[in-house]
Amino acid sequence: MAYADGDPILEIHGLSIAYPISIGTVRAVESVSLSVRKGEVLGIVGESGCGKSTLGLSILKLMKPPGRISAGSILYKGADVLSMGEKSLLDLRGRNIAMIFQNPLTSLDPLVTVQDHFVEAIRVHEPEVGRKDCRARAEAILSDLGIEGRRLSEYPYQLSGGMRQRIMIGLALILHPDILLADEPTTALDVIVEAGFTELLMKLKRQYDLTVLLISHNLGLVAEMADRIAVMYGGRIAELASVEDIFARPLHPYTRGLMACVPNILLDQKELVAMPGSPPDLVDAPEGCPFAPRCPEVMEVCRVETPRLKDYGGPAAACWLYERKA
């Protein structure tokens, strides 16, 4: 079946991921449901420890041990990723869903030339392809990335930071995947290089017909790239809405807090409104909204019962404030 723009290409239902450790169980991701539409850029935003990276890795069934899925399912074009065997998973990773990470230097092998990185990426999935064909495909993709073909024979240390990150994205796209998972792709980059990379990524998205999952703590970055944004807090989705709605009319008090504490260079901010307290401890977290201890609008019900993510005419939020009014 062919998927058109807007069709749910990746569906996550009631996903929970737990890490059993000596002092209890870390509920890194808890009851997350999310539908990724073909052709969109979906931003997943949150602070460290909110579960955004664990969620990203789980889509490729790559959770770090001892993490395990305790509930839920992930469907890629209707096929259940979590029940796939190793062989189907290998096919899924890279060919259907590719990933780029934060630090290109640790993701590239210092002893391997750029060309051999491409040869490996191609041959894992298509062992019959000869080196010459690999090189031709790599050259073609490098020109899309604005990198000269001669760089193929160089080693990672000979490339600048921005170039390494572009090679990473080239390796991710060489097999023409449907979905690109980008986990903090620009965090290691300088601001001008970051802006250039963002523009390149959006160009490639159109050219390669990609669906992008952008995981980031940087609200500025997602504001510039995403169509929709999921805000995560304490392993759960606190709010899910279009980028316009989330910045103009944030519903969840956590989203509102996040917006108020970020410096914006276009504004003349006399004060940043800081959120008191710190993110929750996810070891055997109690019932109730994870944001309740820091929430300025907390009610009694918030500490007893966990709110579910509900649709409020477009934007969705997991907050008792709206559930009560509705």
Added chain:
Amino acid sequence: MAALVKAERLVKDFPVRGAFPGSKKKYVHAVDYVDLAIEEGEVLGLAGESGSGKSTTGRLLVRLVEPSSGRIEYRGRDITEYPRRELEALRAKIQMIFQDPVSSLSPRMSVGEAIGHPLKIHGLGDAARRRDAVLGIMEKVGLSPAPYLYRKYPHQLSGGQSQRVVIARALVTRPDFIVADEPIAMADVSVRALILQLMRQLKDEMGLTYLFITHDLATAKYLCDRVAIMYLGRIVEMATRDELFSHPHHPYAKALLAAVPIPDPKARKPKNLPAGEIPSAIDPPSGCHFHPRCPYAMPACSLARPPLRDLGSGHLSACILE
């Protein structure tokens, strides 16, 4: 007002060894003739990308790194050649806050010991008085309940608390000049705002002067009175906050400002970025270091280093464009 700290023609070259024995010695020109003056009570922002020399400049000012040439003044006295003993005494007055609070704290020292350590080094007070001073500064930076946290170790603290410990340790000897090198770069978004607020509040309460080193111009705009922008070891533009952000002059400063991501989807627009990345500081371009990437470059730009000139009311720019 008099300058609290002043740098004149400050230079730092780091030698790098060649690939082969006997090959010609090369230098990274980390700081290349920097002049700046920070007034008492002022927050001067030093902004730039990695490799611009902003951190080295900060370290030179507190004499953690020895300058290759140039002069540093503190309260009108030349401290460039201060001998070790006098330098140690000076360190009670000028302090540094580093980027990563976790690696700045010894895992084997409790919070109380870490914050009290500078007092011990400088031989200030007896044990009881030191304890009081530590508890006092802990309350001031928001580490409360102080007596409870006093006994904690770094691994028991949150990221925000660790950064507060680092700030308390820098302030416990009652310094008046603080070099803060990307103090919030490692912190989470919600913690950043708290640390920035705290730094502002402490500055007013304790009469501090900051050199605030950052790659994040939005943060610089929030905290700083004046901002200097560095590129490949040189200050290319320096102006008051309002001047710099509303009328940037140097093409590099303009590019840097345009590249800052805006947390507002209504502000999306193409950015006209300069080509390429910062070249190596070992063999930088001739003349204006930015000329190979500059959209307005003229033949003159590659010939001589453009001086920092005053465009009026102290707005300095190292660009020959009108």
